[in-house]
Amino acid sequence: MCKMEKFLYHRKLWEMNVKLLGESKVEKLKNSFVSRPRMSLWMIRAVTVLWLWSCFVHLMALGEMWGPRLFKGWPSCFNHNGLSSPVDMTSLPTKIALPPKRVYVNNGYLMVSCNGGLNQMRAAICDMVTIARYMNVTLIVPELDKTSFWNDPSEFKDIFDLDHFISSLRDEVRILKELPPRLKKRVELGVYHEMPPISWSNMSYYQNQILPLVKKHKVLHLNRTDTRLANNELPVEVQKLRCRVNFNGLKFTPQIEELGRRVVKILREKGPFLVLHLRYEMDMLAFSGCSHGCNPEEEEELTRMRYAYPWWKEKVINSELKRKDGLCPLTPEETALTLTALGIDRNVQIYIAAGEIYGGQRRMKALTDAFPNVVRKETLLEPSDLDFCRNHSSQMAALDYLVALESDIFVPTNDGNMARVVEGHRRFLGFKKTIQLNRKFLVKLIDEYTEGLLSWDVFSSSVKAFHSTRMGSPKRRLVIPNRPKEEDYFYANPHECLQLLDEPLRVI
Numbered sequence: 001m002c003k004m005e006k007f008l009y010h011r012k013l014w015e016m017n018v019k020l021l022g023e024s025k026v027e028k029l030k031n032s033f034v035s036r037p038r039m040s041l042w043m044i045r046a047v048t049v050l051w052l053w054s055c056f057v058h059l060m061a062l063g064e065m066w067g068p069r070l071f072k073g074w075p076s077c078f079n080h081n082g083l084s085s086p087v088d089m090t091s092l093p094t095k096i097a098l099p100p101k102r103v104y105v106n107n108g109y110l111m112v113s114c115n116g117g118l119n120q121m122r123a124a125i126c127d128m129v130t131i132a133r134y135m136n137v138t139l140i141v142p143e144l145d146k147t148s149f150w151n152d153p154s155e156f157k158d159i160f161d162l163d164h165f166i167s168s169l170r171d172e173v174r175i176l177k178e179l180p181p182r183l184k185k186r187v188e189l190g191v192y193h194e195m196p197p198i199s200w201s202n203m204s205y206y207q208n209q210i211l212p213l214v215k216k217h218k219v220l221h222l223n224r225t226d227t228r229l230a231n232n233e234l235p236v237e238v239q240k241l242r243c244r245v246n247f248n249g250l251k252f253t254p255q256i257e258e259l260g261r262r263v264v265k266i267l268r269e270k271g272p273f274l275v276l277h278l279r280y281e282m283d284m285l286a287f288s289g290c291s292h293g294c295n296p297e298e299e300e301e302l303t304r305m306r307y308a309y310p311w312w313k314e315k316v317i318n319s320e321l322k323r324k325d326g327l328c329p330l331t332p333e334e335t336a337l338t339l340t341a342l343g344i345d346r347n348v349q350i351y352i353a354a355g356e357i358y359g360g361q362r363r364m365k366a367l368t369d370a371f372p373n374v375v376r377k378e379t380l381l382e383p384s385d386l387d388f389c390r391n392h393s394s395q396m397a398a399l400d401y402l403v404a405l406e407s408d409i410f411v412p413t414n415d416g417n418m419a420r421v422v423e424g425h426r427r428f429l430g431f432k433k434t435i436q437l438n439r440k441f442l443v444k445l446i447d448e449y450t451e452g453l454l455s456w457d458v459f460s461s462s463v464k465a466f467h468s469t470r471m472g473s474p475k476r477r478l479v480i481p482n483r484p485k486e487e488d489y490f491y492a493n494p495h496e497c498l499q500l501l502d503e504p505l506r507v508i
Contacts, residue, residue: 089261091405091429093164093251099171107136108214109179111187111221113143118159118397119417121145123491124225126245130238131229133173134203135211141165141177142225149283149309150393159398161251169249172241183219193217196224200231200484203238231490232479242490243497246421247428252398255388259381260402263351266380267403273349275400275407276339277422278367279329279414282358289317290328298359326440329414332363334446336370338437339411341463349373351407353400353418355393377403410434410472420492427472427498434472441466474498 112128114121125142132139141156156162166175179187186192193213198205214220222228229242252260267273285291286305291298299319306312322328330338340346350371357364368374377386377399389395397418404410404422410433412419426432442463449459476495477488 089257089264089402089406091402091425092257093168093248098167101170102172102174104136104174106138106174107211108138108217109140109176109183109219110135110137110214111140111143111179111192111219112225113145113221113223114225115145116148116226117145117150117417118394118401119421120226121394122246122250123417123421124228125250126242126491127229128222128225129169129173129175129245129249130241131203131206131210132175133241134238135206135214137211137214138174138176140179141175144394152392152394154392154394157253158392159253159256159394161253164251165249168251169245172244179219187219187221192219192221194221194223197222197228199227201228202230202233203235227484231477231484231487236496239490239494239496243428243494246491246494247425247497252402256395256398257402259385259389260399260406262385263377263380263399263403264406267349267351267375270349272408273351274344274409274411275351275353275404276335277400277404277410277412277414277416277419278332278335278352278354278357279412279416279419280332280357280359280363281355284329284414284416285358287312288322288328289314289319290322291319292323292328293331293333293363294359323443324440326438326443328439328443330437330439330442332357332359333366334442335413336367337446337449338442338463340370341460342435342467343460343464344371344409346371347373349375351403352376353404355396405429405432408433411437413437414439420489423472424489424491424494427474427493431472431474431498435467436470436472438466438470 110128110132112124114124116124121142121144128142129139141162144152144154144156144159146153156165162177166177169175178184193216195213197210210220251257282302282305285294286302287309289302289306291302294302306317307315319328339350348371350367350373352374361368364374377396386396389399401418401422404418405425410422410426412423412434423434423436426434445454445459445462448454449456454462474495475493477490477493480487
């Protein structure tokens with residue numbers, strides 16, 4: 001009986017094991033059929049998510065490239081009561097995924113030497129990239145001016161992010177840091193062609209006259225680059241490439257950008273701020289012959305300086321006549337009256353974007369009395385913060401450029417290169433408030449007021465009324481055929497690249 005019970009017990013146990021084993025195999029078999037469609041579904045979902053994310057990244061990159069209005073609604077700078085986050089620098093180009101290289105038959109190599117200050121060279125670089133692209137040549141990284149009044153030894157890489165410049169534009173033009181060794185040797189031996197291109201030229205000039213020289217000599221050196229491309233009557237794609245280089249391709253070095261962030265953060269922590277491009281500096285006064293408000297010793301000093309630079313062609317200048325024609329920068333005293341008349345808050349921070357003001361504190365007194373919160377980069381930062389760019393005027397100007405872009409209001413007192421290029425960049429960022437002062441109108445009104453011919457109320461209301469339409473709002477450039485110096489400068493108002501208020505929102 002015990003044996004029979006043991007037998008039955010072991011048989012039952014064996015049957016249970018067989019049953020369990022069978023169920024396990026069945027389950028595995030079932031799972032094998034289920035896992036394949038599940039895996040396929042997972043793969044489809046993963047690929048879909050990656051594809052959507054790729055589309056999103058490219059759309060955001062496009063938005064960053066062509067301006068703040070795309071994909072983001074109207075920019076906040078229309079409301080000057082609000083400020084961006086202290087660490088937000090919306091003016092800085094965003095690093096995007098590298099575009100694919102453009103493949104083309106290379107017609108030769110273009111070397112360029114820029115002349116002038118930072119912003120004159122900036123505009124020239126944009127023009128030269130565009131010209132190189134439409135001639136299908138290879139551009140060598142532009143050489144910056146080291147022999148002008150400022151005597152700045154900075155190289156391209158000391159001011160701009162060189163790798164970003166090359167890589168961000170590689171879908172348009174091939175840019176090299178230097179010539180290939182064989183051609184570099186030829187240049188060292190003087191076997192190349194050098195010339196200044198004609199000012200204000202259109203693309204047909206470069207296609208029909210410059211390109212054949214590149215093909216013939218293999219290497220062409222353009223030794224002057226300021227205003228060598230027309231403002232108007234160019235294809236839209238040419239104008240948009242100029243914008244792309246300016247607003248996305250030219251990115252300052254990380255060191256300059258970081259210092260710009262710090263200055264803007266310091267200013268924003270104390271409230272709104274106005275950037276005043278007070279171009280009342282010795283070089284400008286000597287070059288222009290403007291000496292209103294200077295004493296006889298200063299007038300003599302400015303005259304000596306003007307004669308010391310042979311490339312400053314105009315030597316005998318009637319200062320008062322030039323001032324009445326609106327061709328002189330406003331003095332600090334005139335600027336103080338103008339800002340007060342415009343109703344600028346006395347307590348607003350005013351950041352001076354300029355070098356040393358001629359006449360020092362004596363000439364600045366009227367401005368600092370009217371607006372006590374006048375600051376400079378030198379007063380906001382520690383001396384050691386500026387060590388890397390001290391005695392490098394273009395790097396200092398780059399810092400001022402960044403702060404000017406981020407300001408609530410930008411006011412230039414002279415119609416120079418920085419004034420115009422910053423104005424155009426602020427338009428691109430959403431038509432940020434830029435007060436375009438009419439100096440001819442202002443000096444006449446200021447003289448009448450100081451002579452007692454106008455009351456303060458009449459003076460102030462006249463200044464406000466005249467400038468109510470000169471605040472950087474959307475408009476088309478003024479075109480004057482065959483008079484490019486008198487028409488609106490392309491970089492001050494690149495309307496082909498902007499979203500005008502009277503137009504429906506579109507993707508450029």
